[in-house]
Amino acid sequence: MSRFFRQAGDSDSESSSSEDELSMSSGDEAPAPSKPAAKPAGAMSRFLRTAGSDSSSSSSEESDEEESDMDSDEAPKTKKKPAFLRSDSEDEDESDDEEGKAGIRIMSAQEKRLAEMEATGKAMDNGLKINDWVAISNEFDKLGRMIQRQHNVSEPIPPFYVKTLISLETSLTSTLAKEKEAKKKMNATNAKALTAMKQKVRKAMKEYEQDIQKYQADPETFERDYLASVSREQPTATGAKAPSGAPAADEGEDGFQSVGKGGKTLQLTPEGIFKTLQSVQEARGKKNTDRAEQIRILERLLEIAVTSYQRIRVLLALVSSRFDYNSSVSNHMPTELWLSAQREVDQLISIVAADPSYIIQEITEDYDDLLERHPSQEKDGVVRIRGSIISFVDRLDDEFTKSLQNIDPHGTEYVERLKDEKVLYCTICRAQAFYEKTKQDDPLSRVVMRRLEHIYSKPNAVVQALESAAEASDVTPAMSLSAKGTTSDLIHSLCVYLYKAGNSLLRTRAMLSHIYHYALHNDFHTARDMLLMSHLQESIHSADVATQILYNRTVVQLGLCAFRNGLIKEAQTTLHDIFATQKVKELLAQGIQHQQRFQSLTPEQEKAERQRQLPFHMHINTELLEAAFLVSSMLVEIPLLASIDSEEAKRKAISKPFRRLLDFADRQVFTGPPESTRDHIMQASRALQDGEWEKCRDLVQSIKIWSLMPEANKVKEMLAKRIQEQGLRTYLFTYAPHYSTLSLELLSRTFGLPIRSVTSIVSKMIWTEELVASLDQSSGVIVFHRLEVSRQQQLALSIAEKVNAMAEQNEKSLDQKMGMGTSGGWNDHRADGKSGEKREGGVQERRGRGERTRGTRGGGTRGRGGRFAQGLGNQMPGQVSQRA
């Protein structure tokens, strides 16, 4: 962000000092000179170039982009000034907060702070005189904050503060003593402030007990110590400034020099690298640091760095300052910056990988930043440098994702940006190779996870492209595509590494990615078994949001996989849970729901939500998903609907979302030709209900979104077959009451199925007692045994059922009440009963099934559906609570 904007942004926090103001006013003008400065001839522009105009032009560029109108307002105003004069004064300001800052500012700030403290002290004295404890309390708080700040820059406590504390304490005790005797009490607020003060002072006294003791023992030495420690800091601070005084010999081929503070040249020599580095690092994170300028300095430093140690140090600083470039969380890093950061990380890794005597660690022993270090001087011949490559790689990856989140996915820019994934992948691989070599397990597993995240959801061809790019680079990790043969093997080996590594979060994520990969490659059974054996659905609701999103993606992909494999029922149950929430996009992190029914998001929540969004190329097409879900729901639900004849049973729907749509479609007075995917499926369902399977098939097959499905034709064929079968079932259910016999041959002709499969379907229906009929083999017909049920009989049947349900409910609640331990107990003796035996079998079986689903492997589709429901159902509150 340019300083130009900062003024506007910061104006609300108007706490800054006069110096701040000064730099702001200079920043105010900063954008201007770029244009006029270009006009004056030769020397002038060169003179400006190095220190002033570059940074200002870069800031003006930015302001150009975003608020050009402001800029144009500014420009004419500044034009009136003579360019030379202005640039000079400005130069001073500019460099003042760039290089000279470290020196000048600390000095002045220190004095200023002391002055401020004294001012507050005076105000307190005044307060004491008039016995205004409210004022004193306020002033004391201010003083406390100042001291806190002092702490932050690790300066010693000024004796003044200690003095104030002591005097305050004495006056406090005296006031309190007076107060007790006084007849007229203080007013309430004052009294309250007094007691508050008492406590505050006591606390402060305790905190600085040692200092106070020291002071009380010998006030003069204390003050002397303080002055000494302060002055000791000054040389280091001004140290950075010192070399800038010397003339620079190697500066530029055209004989011009970069200009430092007050016209002094800024010199960058190999000897001074560490000092410059330190000054840059000290300026880091401060309010009015020009980040672009810093980066430029560091780049120059890198050019002149000679030894590996120097280069590592400069690179560490450079990469972090590149990442610092964007201060706000929502913005993404400019692509060029990102690319150079990526290159630098590569460079860093290759330096460290090439020379094992340099190690970058997050925690090292303290060392002097200003000294050159060499392996030969160290104890074990290894130079340890503070820093973290893995965090750079992480950050690089995060920034990449962030930029993809922010770029319009339908533009060419997105595609261009996506191409950078290759280099990023190479960097990750390089880092992995490096960590493999140095055997650092923790960062290695993190980097492996990053790598896995880049490839798990991609089709083989893309992975191959990425891998071949990675292999082209000089260092390759042990696990590579060429070594493993197929993508699945590669992913398998990456995942297995992560399973063995200790980190449970990474293990969970690796597992989900692995399952996702299997599902993507149509290996439904393996994927399902892995998901069930992982028992993730029981714990996923307590996982972090990113993992929950990954879980949702995995489940959805599993559903799609089942659909592609023709396992309609499985697909339906798997997808149902996520569709029942009606927040598919949100749950998959592919879109944000702006309006919620009962609550609206606060901006922060929305921001957090936005950060979680997946970049577009990772999305699972929701329309395709919906089509798959609705079609499988249709195939499950329509025959079921037809088989139910009582109104009451109809209310129990398997798939509520589908049923809702169907009801809505039914209410429509006039139906036009289908447009959306939903329309297609609704009309297809209608046709299926009427037994027109051909129409149904045509409608379903004409849905355009299938083209996004891999092997679309195969899927369509599969669907056609399923529609034939379900059409037959629906037909039988619907029209059975109207026939007493029905020829198998006719059915086979109508539904285009071979007689054998018709027989098989009908037999199945008879066997499961869905259809009250039997086959007559010799004449090839189905004979229906229809049973007319009178109203009374029907009622009797339903009451019997209800009573049964009640008894079962009672048993269940008793089970629960008596707990797991005793439940076996009270159920056991029922096994002894003879007449109860049959029922007992049922109970046992039911229980057995339940237990099996709870066991290692899990049961069939029913159990699985339930558990998915559990996982997702539990997850919803998690999702909401995290937002709330």
Place this chain on the structure above:
Amino acid sequence: MAEYELSKTIIPYLDRHLSLPLLAHLVETNIFPAEEVQVAQYELAKGTNMFDYAETLFKQIHPDEESPKEFGEKREKAFSTHEQLQQEAQAVLDVIEKPEVAQSLRQDKNQNLQYLKDNYNLTLDQITALYNFGKFQYSYGNYSGAADYLYHFRVLSTDPDLTISAHWGKLASDILTGKWDTALEELNSLREAIDSRTPAPFAPVNTSNSNTPTVDPALSQLHSRTWLVHWSLFVYFNHPQGRSLLLETFLSPTYLNTIQTSCPWILRYLAAAAIISTPTPSSSGSAPVSSRVKNAIREVVKVIQMEGYQYTDPITEFLTQLHVEFDFEAAQKELSKADAVVADDFFLGQFKDEFLESARCLVSEAYCRIHQRIDIGDLSDRLNLPREEGEKWIVNLIRETRMGQDAKIDLEKNLIQISRPPQPVYQSVIEKTRGLAIRTQVLGAAVAKASAPAPAPEAQAQAVTVS
């Protein structure tokens, strides 16, 4: 039929000694070249202390070669070890076999040890000699001796790992000596031990792959369950009650999970056992079967369907075709294939006839339930029977089962007429409400028991009398 031969998959889960009968069976069936099997037998025997056996095998394979010298040396060594171990073990045995000692031994193992130590100066190390000797005896084929020693050891020892190991050894010895009743007892106690003890790793005795991973207790439990499943096949297919016990065990959730996770091929035995245990006209009147066995077919079909992607063979395929696809033609084909598979299988071989009979019953039951009029010729085709015989068989079936009331044979048209009047409504209401009273009473009893926990046995007794 080599593709359906399971020996290769099963042997890795068996002990060396247990595999020998399997290989011997393979020699008989001639599925694989006899020489190869013999080589395999020799390789197996070489690792044991059964030198004579190994030597004869060697001579069979290489009739014109001198048997290797190492046999002689090893035999010498084995004799000396035997002597030594026997002496050690005998000392312990002498003590234990004294009548007064036998009387004073109690349930508490620690107390027993203390007692033995105090009175006879018998330490734990000496007792371990029993184990060593038992193990040694087992390794040279004296199974009954091994069983004895291991039994004594188990009674006395407190070391959990060795006890389990002794369990396995005893089970193997019992299996190899053919004492199916004791083997069954042993099997059950081992099963209890495995189910109750999760934390410690189990390594069966003399394992050919002794490096069974023992990292995770759950994993090691799974391993030992897998082993148990395989070993139990010997017992279940030889014990008279074995099949229904097999169904009981394998269909219990934990073992079903084990089968599904680590050894889906056991489904063949599960399916075969389920088919064999279906009541047939000839077997009617045998012992009453439990509900789990009754519903076994249904359960098994479910599992087979679920695991179809992992394992199929003609036997499971037969059930799938019959009860999932209802494709009788395909079922018939699979049945004829399954027949051959069953005949060649080591465990199932002796049940070939029962299997066929039961399978036919299943087919005809399904057939009759679905059809109204059946051509007898057609049905006998489905049953893999010639027409004449088929007719007889069907008549028998109709006469001896409850189908008799509904089914009539029309010889003129060569048809079976099945008239199954739909169940009247009142009957289904009765069916549904039957037992409600008992259930409620049991509930009441349970509530009473819960509210007053003291007279629990009474309440139970009451519940029994009520039901």
